[in-house]
Amino acid sequence: MQPRVTSVGLLIKPNPADSFEYPHHIDRASLDALPSRPGIYIFRDDKDRPLYIGKSINIRTRVLSHLRTPEEARMLQQSSYIEFRRTAGDIGALLLESRLIKELQPLHNKKLRRTREMCTLRLGPSIKSIPEIVYARDHDFARTADLYGLFATRRAAQDKLREIVEMQMLCPALTGLETAVHGRACFARQISRCLGACIGAEPMQEHYRRLKVALNDMRILVWPYEGAMGIVEECDGWKQTHVVDHWSYLGSIDHAPGTPPVKRAAKRAFDVDTYKILVKPMLRGELRIEAVDI
Structure with a gap:
């Protein structure tokens, strides 16, 4: 369809929807x-x-x-x-x-098609703790405290840690990014990019505190319930309860006669996509959450 000019000189452009088939x-x-x-x-x-x-x-x-x-x-x-x-x-x-x-496994959903093996940063409670990279296959992310960030690769986790260390002027030697030598300043300290915890210029306790604060924005929320909970949604009088346990989506209850019950899973594995879908609205109090019996 071509543009046309009206009798008063107005140009009317064609609407693509008018010619859509x-x-x-x-x-x-x-x-x-x-x-x-x-x-x-x-x-x-x-x-x-x-x-x-x-x-x-x-x-x-x-x-x-x-x-x-x-x-x-x-x-x-x-x-x-x-x-x-x-x-x-x-x-x-x-x-x-x-x-x-x-x-x-649809052909054109490449981004979410694979079940990802995730890793994260774990920081122990001691002020001498060094962040370590741990994997979901070895640790239940839904039940383990002091985990920070979700990464698809070890390199991605290391790059994020390096970024935090550089931005906060933390010590690369005390965060595992550089080999520590007792009594010797790390390279970052030598170029004035570390506050000197490696040589005692900054107390270890303060260095640990700053590291933990820097990581805190990436903290993985431990599942806050003892077991499965239901997230309730309603539309046009139809109620659905989405059953989630330890960041694993088990299925939805449709509250209609004849609807099969959600089956109890033998093992609920932390699912990164379920976590990312739910964690922010849960923390903001936007979800209607009710107890379920499965």
């Missing part, structure tokens, strides 16, 4: 069925394989935006129909999206 190879019925409500959606190919999983507080609007995005042409060309699953809110959509991406 649904891709003919994508099942129209599956598009027409999309609700304007929260949930997840799955682009599938003609063999029912999942291509892409996304979430939105308005499934219909979000899916239609995909259809108008040239950068996603390859995914759209492979798509045959769109499946959706409703949730009662955004938290439920985020949790379900994260779980399904790990379970179904």
Whole structure:
């Protein structure tokens, strides 16, 4: 559609939506069925394989935006129909999206597709403690205190620690970034970038305090309950309770007759994506949390 000029000289630009056509190879019925409500959606190919999983507080609007995005042409060309699953809110959509991406391994969700082996920094209670890098396979992040930061690689953890040490003028030797030699100043002290805890110019207790304060913004919150809790969301009179235990999403209760109960898991592993979804709104008091019996 070309721009046109009205009789009074106003230029009217075409609205892309006016000339939009649904891709003919994508099942129209599956598009027409999309609700304007929260949930997840799955682009599938003609063999029912999942291509892409996304979430939105308005499934219909979000899916239609995909259809108008040239950068996603390859995914759209492979798509045959769109499946959706409703949730009662955004938290439920985020949790379900994260779980399904790990379970179904869709081709175009590269960022969240793998279950990540995370590491973190641990700082002991002694003023002589040196930050060490520990892994989720060896430590339960949901139950272990004094853990700081979530990192995909050991190098990322070391780089973050180095950044903190440099910014706060901490001692590289006393934080494990440089080999300590008794009685000798670290290199940073020699160029006036360390306050001198390595040679006694700064008390060890004060150095430890400053290190802990610097790390505190990255502290991993220990699961604050004895067991599983439910995060409640409601939409159009429909209530869902998302069951989470030690930062592991176990499933959602739909509070409808015939809904199967959430199964008790033998082992609940700390899930980094569940943690990132929930920790900030939990600390801000934005979540409706209730006890559950599973």
